Amino acid sequence: MPGPVLPYGRQTIEDDDITAVAEALKADFLTTGPLVERFELAFAETVGARHAVACANGTAALHLAMLALEVQPGEAVIAPAITFLATANCARYVGAEVVFADVDPASGLMTPDSLSEALTRLEGRRLRAVLPVHLRGDAVDLPGLEGLARDAGAVLVEDAPHALGTAMRFGNVTEMVGDVRHSAMATFSFHPVKTIATGEGGMVTTNDDRLAERLRTMRSHGMVRPQGREPWWYEMPEPGFNYRLPDVLCALGLSQLAKLPRFAARRRLLAARYREVLAPLAPAVRPAAQPPWSDPVLHLMTVLIDFEAVGRTRLEVVEALRARGVGSQVHYIPVNRQPYYRERYGELVLPGAEAWYARCLSLPLYPGMEDADVGRVADALKAALGL
Structure with a gap:
């Protein structure tokens, strides 16, 4: 269970x-x-x-x-x-x-x-x-x-x-x-x-x-x-x-x-642990790229998944993760796709945004997570992807 x-x-x-x-x-x-x-x-x-x-x-x-x-x-x-x-x-x-x-x-x-x-x-x-x-x-x-x-x-x-x-x-x-x-x-x-x-x-x-x-x-x-x-x-x-x-x-x-230094340190530690345990899932799964000038306190642990290569839809993966007790989210649908903006400005092709949206999935990340939770998420993702 x-x-x-x-x-x-x-x-x-x-x-x-x-x-x-x-x-x-x-x-x-x-x-x-x-x-x-x-x-x-x-x-x-x-x-x-x-x-x-x-x-x-x-x-x-x-x-x-x-x-x-x-x-x-x-x-x-x-x-x-x-x-x-x-x-x-x-x-x-x-x-x-x-x-x-x-x-x-x-x-x-x-x-x-x-x-x-x-x-x-x-x-x-x-x-x-x-x-x-x-x-x-x-x-x-x-x-x-x-x-x-x-x-x-x-x-x-x-x-x-x-x-x-x-x-x-x-x-x-x-x-x-x-x-x-x-x-x-x-x-x-x-x-x-x-x-x-x-x-x-x-x-x-x-x-x-x-x-x-x-x-x-x-x-x-x-x-x-x-x-x-x-x-x-x-x-x-x-x-x-x-x-x-x-x-x-x-x-x-x-x-x-007053707790920001502790929260920041914890998020950095969990993000580093994610990079370690997700490495064996490459190239199907890769963490979002970190620019060389950035030392982030990550709010979102977003990974990019080649859903086509693994033969799973994102919805199938999200549902399989949920069945294993792991929540996820998509950040974000390109805003230019929203009905209001499409009606106002017409269809707009932005290939970078489309490629990001097609692959992105945000995994659990918050200071209250245990170290073992990161491994649990990685195991659930591996099983959800059939890897």
């Missing part, structure tokens, strides 16, 4: 997390209180950014980034085809048009070459932002993408919910995802399957004082409080949104953030 079901991802909530939330529930503020700023300051220090602005979720973080940049209807934003829906949708929220970039079929990442190709499809629109995704936790080539975006008159906004804790080395300089050395902003998510969890929650980091102030204004209805007015006075120069993150969730975020 298989052991307990292993989901592809899961939060790690411990007694001190519960205590932190309970203390916040007993405090004076459940929302818009002091724990929000404490979480923001701790997060900014952790990733090496000047500012961190907390918000309701990772999608809100992306929307706020577009609002902070004042992206206008009819302008263009480039997003990779392999990502979650929110990366593209945030541009549509402000009326901008999405241009989908292809990805490297081995890593799933936007590359300078695929961005260069996407730049040829702007159709005369002004490009405002490029949204590379640090897919799975591996970092994109930020300097290469930054140069192309700058030359096109745009900025980078890193979509980084998978990559909290990921380090990068460009030249002789070690950097952290979120330190925004190459971008205007970076966005994060604290959904339960991410590296740290607040239930729902998001963050935007930036080194730009003006962008930080605009992010804070737009997350709270667009309200400002002019100096010299009565203490109750507020004004709304333009509508914003209620994208605040409550204190009670920031309490959980602070507790989780």
Whole structure:
């Protein structure tokens, strides 16, 4: 009989997390209180950014980034085809048009070459932002993408919910995802399957004082409080949104953030173990490619499987894994395939994204896994593939 079901991802909530939330529930503020700023300051220090602005979720973080940049209807934003829906949708929220970039079929990442190709499809629109995704936790080539975006008159906004804790080395300089050395902003998510969890929650980091102030204004209805007015006075120069993150969730975020070094070390160890036990399954199964500059804290343990060569469909493999107590997931269906985007932009052939989607499958990866669970997953995958 298989052991307990292993989901592809899961939060790690411990007694001190519960205590932190309970203390916040007993405090004076459940929302818009002091724990929000404490979480923001701790997060900014952790990733090496000047500012961190907390918000309701990772999608809100992306929307706020577009609002902070004042992206206008009819302008263009480039997003990779392999990502979650929110990366593209945030541009549509402000009326901008999405241009989908292809990805490297081995890593799933936007590359300078695929961005260069996407730049040829702007159709005369002004490009405002490029949204590379640090897919799975591996970092994109930020300097290469930054140069192309700058030359096109745009900025980078890193979509980084998978990559909290990921380090990068460009030249002789070690950097952290979120330190925004190459971008205007970076966005994060604290959904339960991410590296740290607040239930729902998001963050935007930036080194730009003006962008930080605009992010804070737009997350709270667009309200400002002019100096010299009565203490109750507020004004709304333009509508914003209620994208605040409550204190009670920031309490959980602070507790989780303190565990990031342990969570990161555990994810790295499990990923290394996966590479070891999956090696005998090559060439039918290979882990997603890791760029040489990336030292990831993987959110997803994605493997690429030659389903045709093994004579199994992906659905058959997923169901066989489930029967053995192993969960899995597909990250992602190319966003340009979605009915909304097909209707808006027509059929788009992106061979790298199609090749990635045809082969990808994400296996269980989370800090609460036991060492033996990795071997159990590998055995289940071998049996599911008939190898």
